[in-house]
Amino acid sequence: MSYTLPDSRHAAETLDEHDILGHAHDFFDLPNGKVYLVGHSLGPATHNALDALEMAGGRSWRNELVKAWNSASWFDLPQTVGNKIARLIGANEGEVLIADSVSLNLYKLASAARTLARTSTLIVEEDEFPTDQYIIEALAALAGADFVRVAPGEGLNTVEATGGVLVLSAVNYRSAEIRDIADAERRAQAGGGVIVWDLSHATGVIALDMKASGARLATGCTYKYLNGGPGAPAFLYIDQSLTARLSTPLPGWMGHARPFAFEPSYDPANNIRRFASGTPPILSLAALSGALEVFEGIDIGLVQAKARALGDLVIERVKGMGLEVTSPEDAACRGGHVSFTHPHGYEVVQALINRGVLADFRAPETIRFGVSPLYLRFTEVWDAMDDLKDILDHDAWDDPAYRQRDTVT
Ligand SMILES: Cc1ncc(COP(=O)(O)O)c(C=O)c1O
Structure with a gap:
């Protein structure tokens, strides 16, 4: 049809x-009698999300207590739920991790991206979501890198010319304008630049194919069209061929190769988990996992x-x-x-x-x-x-x- x-x-x-x-x-x-035109801000609850929340809290937490980290596979949730999102963004299993917020993931990915880029210039357009601008400007200040805030639509020219790192939304939060990811990647890569995509307003509502588009790094939120719930954690995507070359600037114990060996020095996990920092929010992750069931077969x-x-x-x-x-x-x-x-x-x-x-x-x-x-x-x-x-x-x-x-x- x-x-x-x-x-x-x-x-x-x-x-x-x-x-x-x-x-x-x-x-x-x-709720009855409401027309909900705010799913782009906070997606509504699904029965599956609420059931999964009840199961994680009312059953696993209450009855199994700390054992649930193993018995309910809580430790693996950031990756298993990440795999469900991978299908929605055209990524492979193992390339998506649930972690932190979009703000933190932008920081981690943009910092890591600098080792891939020809120069360390950090670029953002002035009509990007405010957090994207604040985070990139602060990262540049901390790293002693050049920071460039450009007019809307000028990011690609700038990343092509400077070979730096550009943070770009696939769908603009205000206008809903879509960017052509494949074309943007071609141009950025031709100039030695790297794009960190913000997929917050794109995931779950537009067809994305990160692999086919040549996209290398991205993050997005899960509380909009993915209906993960208020404060649901964000996801990050890294092209698998690059993971081993990238380091997070926030190396927490959950990103360690052996978190439960409690070693004094950091040794990153050999997969996307190296971009985890601290303990994942299990109740929110459980709700998100349930929420994603609506997308099965869709x-x-x-x-x-x-x-x-x-x-x-x-x-x-x-x-x-x-x-x-x-x-x-x-x-x-x-x-x-x-x-x-x-x-x-x-x-x-x-x-x-x-x-x-x-x-x-x-x-x-x-x-x-x-x-x-x-x-x-x-x-x-x-x-x-x-x-x-x-x-x-x-x-x-x-x-x-x-x-x-x-x-x-
Ligand atoms: C495009 C965009 N980027 C980033 C954010 C902020 O995400 P977070 O609160 O997870 O850091 C939002 C929040 O609505 C957003 O719309």
């Missing part, structure tokens, strides 16, 4: 009825096709509402969310939330609608856009209650 753009609510209903991914909705434990190409159609539906229906689209209108260039600006974006989002449509806001005025394909229906998106139109037509956002800002927006 193909996903087409529905031009009526009835057409949206028909698409939902024949949706080949429709069964995935049943995996999710969603073709990510189909997930991406549905994300494109849902995004097109949002863009089409928002036309004439007075919002400015800041995501690519060409679905082939767009990831899993669609962004708009409105001078009162925060208030508009609050008014939507008040009607049960959860969207998110990024300062200063970006409204983001995440169209996570595994649980969202075309009719839900259709109806949510009706709510948005009503709010904008009647200035329903203009209410003092909607101006009150929470800590997390």
Whole structure:
């Protein structure tokens, strides 16, 4: 089946009825009466994730106590769960490790990447997610390396010219613009440069093939489209042919070849585990492992096709509402969310939330609608856009209650 753009609510209903991914909705434990357009920020709970959490905490931890590190194979979880993600990003088994946060992994990978690059210059574009910028700038200061912050879209020219290390998002967190990974790798490598990919907004929603694209290093979060849960740990990917040449700047005991020999000096594991630092968060890992079950047997190409159609539906229906689209209108260039600006974006989002449509806001005025394909229906998106139109037509956002800002927006 193909996903087409529905031009009526009835057409949206028909698409939902024949949706080949429709069964995935049943995996999710969603609250009634809500349209959840924030799966690009925090994916919702699945039954399998909650069951796995209960099993790890209520059974293994409670009954087996410390023995569960062996009996429940807790020690291996960062690699076994990493293998589940490997399939989703086009990597091989043994090339993905669950560890730390994206922020820490960017630090570790960018530091390691310097030994592969022609020069030690560290590069980031100024519209990257803030943590990517902060981490790379701090690493450069600590390492005494040149740091270059360039205009959006200039990272590739700079890495080609300098042969340094560029941190680049596969899908931009604000606009959802997609980067061509294979083309970027070709250009960077031609100049002796290295790219560390941030796959946070790409994994689980667009088809990635890290091996075929020639990508060498990447990290990404698991709490967005992978639905791993709040604070779920990140993953990192290293092309296997490079692992033995790379060292982590944070050599903790969990990355040691023999962590339980308690040796005074560091000897890195001979596989991707050398990029682990401390004890992994087992309860979160267990939940993530359960969450990933929804992807079993699912073709990510189909997930991406549905994300494109849902995004097109949002863009089409928002036309004439007075919002400015800041995501690519060409679905082939767009990831899993669609962004708009409105001078009162925060208030508009609050008014939507008040009607049960959860969207998110990024300062200063970006409204983001995440169209996570595994649980969202075309009719839900259709109806949510009706709510948005009503709010904008009647200035329903203009209410003092909607101006009150929470800590997390
Ligand atoms: C593109 C991108 N990179 C990095 C991060 C931060 O990840 P973490 O909090 O795991 O360090 C986020 C968080 O949303 C993100 O969207």
